[in-house]
Amino acid sequence: MPSEITPAPPPAKPALSSTALSLPDAAALLSKVSGEPITIEMLESDVEAGAPANPDGTLNLVHYAAWLVREVSRGD
Numbered sequence: 001m002p003s004e005i006t007p008a009p010p011p012a013k014p015a016l017s018s019t020a021l022s023l024p025d026a027a028a029l030l031s032k033v034s035g036e037p038i039t040i041e042m043l044e045s046d047v048e049a050g051a052p053a054n055p056d057g058t059l060n061l062v063h064y065a066a067w068l069v070r071e072v073s074r075g076d
Helices: 023-034 040-048 061-074
Strands: none
């Protein structure tokens, strides 16, 4: 009687990290939680305007949120 071969499970999706989200992942997450469309272009514009980004181009959501609060409180 031949033994059954169990197929390998599919590779696990890497977990999202709130300290290192790619711009597409950040845009998708922020859109979902805000109920408003947040685009990659919007995030790129914020980074160009001074929003903090990690050296690899990812966003730390806590740092980004703090930057947004400062920008809103400045009234620009």
